[in-house]
Amino acid sequence: MLLRHILVGLLLVATPALAVEPDEVLDDPVLEERARLISAEVRCVVCQNEPIDSSNAGVARDLRLLIRERLLAGDTDREVFDYLVARYGDYVLFRPPLRPETYALWIGPFVILSIGLVGVVALLRRRPGRIQESDVALSAEEEAAFERIAKRKDTAE
């Protein structure tokens, strides 16, 4: 029982996988924090769904070091991103910039959602209205015939 508790405790304090190695960490904590934030938004060009912050690829390490170098040289965050995009293209950013080429990417989902909503509304509108009394009420003859059948059933029992 105690062992189980210890195990759960350990699992709860487990941190997400980090690839940043001790020799990469800058001395200045503010710059290091900026470097980590920037790294989290840069895609590793080799393992393409990982940010360089958590990728073990060689290129990822090079880029992490490069970012720290640029920060030490005094670049702003924007300048560091521009530096990387100038060499690798927009793909290296996890957040694609909003430009005419990427309008389709950003606005597309909303367009499709609107088409879907329009379709659903149109479908709901076409459903028949509530059932009217006059549609299902029996006429006088039908009412009489019903009485006869009902009486016959009663006497049969």
Add this chain to the structure above:
Amino acid sequence: MKRLFYALPVLLALGLGVLFVWGLNPNRDPNAVPSVLISQQVPEFDLPAVGGMDVPGLAASDLVGSGELTLLNVFASWCVPCRAEHGVLTSFVEKDGLRLVGLNYKDRAESAAAFLDELGNPYARIGHDFSGRTAIEWGVTGVPETFIISPTGVVLYRFAGPIVGATAVDEFNAALDQARARIRQ
């Protein structure tokens, strides 16, 4: 209006069908990262020669005003596909008379020298990029990569991966033909 409404699912299915056929194309590589350097001047760099080798180093100035098309190949001795494409590169130099320069990526000088001793050296110049920083300037995502550079130092084409196999060789040759046509203009 009603007819349009009924036609909508069919149109949607057709549209998706076209999209799926496009996606299933075996020649499409979703992981391909296009090079930003195409139609740009080569990046500034200056690399020393590989220690212990008789071949001079490589700098951006060697690629500008050279008077001929140049191929720049990023390679390393630890890279197995580089071994495979070595023969193709050698034939470009020997049969087509193209000028080939190399970027030795993250390689120990002794290993690179041994690699070229064993396979032969087709490179007119080799820059020793031990840190890999120059490769970042070139937007290199892996080894091997080969660039076609115009006589004036403009990057015309980038091929990622080894130039091995009929498809790759054909593709590269087509790019070479296009490059030759462009510089003739």
